[in-house]
Amino acid sequence: MTRHVDVLIIGAGLSGIGMACHLTREQTGRSYAILERRSAIGGTWDLFRYPGIRSDSDMYTFGYGFRPWIGTKVLADGPHIRQYIEDTAAEYGVTDHIRFGRKVTTARWSTEAGLWTVEALDEQTGSIEVYTSNFLVGCTGYYDYDKGYRPEFPGEADFGGQIVHPQHWPADLDYRGKRVVVIGSGATAITLIPAMSDDAAHITMLQRSPTYITALPADDPVAVGMKLTRVPAKVAYKMGRARNIALQRASFQLSRTNPAMAKKLLLGAVRMQVGKTIDMRHFTPSYNPWDQRLCVVPNGDLFKVLRSGRASIVTDRIEKFIETGIRLESGEELPADVVISATGLTVQMLGGATLEVDGEPVVTRERVAYKGALLSGIPNAMVVLGYTNASWTLKADLAAEYFCRLLNHMKANGFDQVVAAAQDGDRSEDSLMGGALTSGYIQRGDAVMPRQGTRGPWKVINNYFRDRTLLRKGPIEDGVLAFRASNTATGSGERPMADTRIA
Template sequence: MTRHVDVLIIGAGLSGIGTACHLIREQTGRSYAILERRENIGGTWDLFKYPGIRSDSDMLTFGFGFRPWIGTKVLADGASIRQYVEDTAKEYGVTDHISFGRKVVHLAFDRATAQWTVTASIEATGETETWTANFVVGAMGYYNYDKGYRPEFPGEADFQGQIVHPQHWPEDLDYTGKKVVVIGSGATAITLIPSMADKAAHVTMLQRSPTWIQALPSDDPVAIGFKKTRVPDSIAYKIGRARNIALQRASFQLSRTNPELAKKLMLAQVRLQLGNKVDLRHFTPSYNPWDQRLCVVPNGDLFKVLKSGKADIVTDRIAKFTEKGILTESGQELEADIIVTATGLNVQILGGATMSIDDEPVKMNETVAYKSVLYSDIPNFLMIIGYTNASWTLKADLAAAYLCRVLNIMRDRGYSTFEVHADPEDYADESLMGGALTSGYIQRGNGEMPRQGKRGAWKLVNNYYRDRTLMHKAPIEDGVLRFSKTRAAARPDEQVANA
């Protein structure tokens, strides 16, 4: 039996739950369901279990715009974020609309009926089930949940210890009294070092090249002040959120317009934290700030363990693994009982599902993103990819609110289909995430991503203020987003699903 809803959301993480809440809050009157491959709400925050897992954006902007994050912590641990998403779903009655353990394998749109048919595999049994929907929202992120990026290193078979990837952290891993080498210098590595240092005998971060790091206070002093003066949470949240959005934008703009000044400021902060304890070359990348995403450390936790001697940083390349650890190209051998390969993600669009329109395959890397949420020549479809230079949820909120504006106009005017079409002069060679950052996972995944355009709303600028105007205030019927009416006959075997 086929189940039908107006809006089918794929993914029950921040983006998916946020979209469902917007559908309710903005009174679209649309039935909806969420298909989630995992057995829990949370997406990324249910998958990653490594020590110290936390946000890399401040929680005032990483939380939903419509539901305040209550607390004074600037960054939050993974379990707290997952709980926040779950509590939001419960508050809005979304949980009952989620079908867990469903992996979407194919999405097919039929122009004659203006309807999607979505095939999902039931993970527990291997059986398939079919859903139909008028609209589909892709809220499954952009990386492969099954397999992180894991290069093969020479001599791995010789190593006598354990090799672990953070995306698949063993729950029973005991690193007490062990020597640990963490390969990588991104947010995951920088989180792992201080989190493991207390129990481990010693932790070494082995980086091929440094990353720009910014220290933040663990608790927001302004939020603490609001708590003491008993400012209502909703007001404190709005003020703090607006302030942090402005600070994020200012930091990014400074790095783009005056990178040398940005470098000096960041290195001065590191020097203030470390004094003469650590060589600053370990913290001086060859690229400009915000060419890759900044790494943040609350209360300077990374710097504290480096100063204490519980951890150290080695900047070098790997020659090979040995029985006892890793031999670097400079000839240094780093002894290890456990090696953690914090080497990043593999980009994957649509969670690995395929797509077709009127039985013709769709290649997402041949589409162009409009307002970074709609995709050329794919009707009734929206896919959410958050900001690379700010909090993911800022973009997810904008995208969901924009969808609701579109749906409400369609309801009021009797439209059944929306679609955007890119002219040849709209196409650019850069992917939707290209041009903003030079991070390894973005470069590796460039060929998988949709393209961005050269002009107007086709061009991605990663600017929250500009996107807020485009999605919240600009006219919906702008000559690019086109609507049509289709008379679709109801299928007799369909059951309207509200759960």
């Protein structure tokens, strides 16, 4: 049996639930369904279960713009974020539209039929289900849920302990009284160190190169003050959200325009946290601030455990694993019972599903992103990808709002197909996420990530203020989008679509 909806959403995480809510909020009148591979809502926040997992963006901006995060915590832990997403889905009646345990394998577009045909594997029964839709929305994020990035370490077969990747944290992992080494210096590593330090005999962060780290208060002092003075929650939320959006943008802009000043401020703040006994080379990257994502620690928890001696940082390279731990290129040996490979993500688009347009396979790397949402030459489809230099949800919300505007415009004008048509010179060699950051996972993902453009709506600049105007108020018919109406009796006429095989 084939099931049909107007809009088919892939993924019931932060982006997918937000998109479904917007379809209702913006009164699109479109039916929808969500296909979710996992057995629960939450996406990333349902998958990752390692100790201390939390957001690395403030909750004023990481929460949905239409449903305020109520509370004073600057960063929130994984279980609370997952609950927030579930509660949002319940409030907007989204949960009943989700089909869990469905892995999308193939999506095929037919211009003649004006439909997407999607095949999904029911992982419980092994059967294939078929769905059709007028529109397809990818809300799967950009990494592979089945496997994280896990390099093969020389000699690891000789290691007598256990090697764990945070993406697949064993529920029964017992590290009490054991020596733990965490390989990596990103957000996961700096979260694990303080979270595990109370139970481990000692925990060491082994990094090849440092990351810029900044401390934030666990509780927002302004939010606490407004709560004490009984400022209405909605007013406090709007003020806090506007302030934090501005601060995020200012931090990024300072790093781009005056990297030396940004570096001085960040490292000065770290020096105040760690004191004079800890070598600052462990916190001094070779790159400029915001060439890679800035890591945030609440109440300086990482710095506290380093000062206490329960944790330490080593900056070196691995020569090989030995039975009792890791031997470094410097000759030093790190004893370990448990090694955690916090080495990052494997980038993947659309959860690994294959795409076809009129019988032609789609290579996502050859496509150009339009307004950071649509992909050139792929009709009636969008991919939701959040910001790399600010909270993910800020962009996800804007993309969903834009998609709803587009749907309503098409309905009002009798259009049933739309495609972003790129021209010669619109496509750059930078990936959609590669123009701003140089992180390892972004470089590794270059082979599958869509390109960003060289000009106009094709150029991705990761600027919330610019995108807010472009996506909320910019003209829908801007000479780039091509529309088709199967029924020209509305008076709008038919506008020929560009050849969808051209990136």
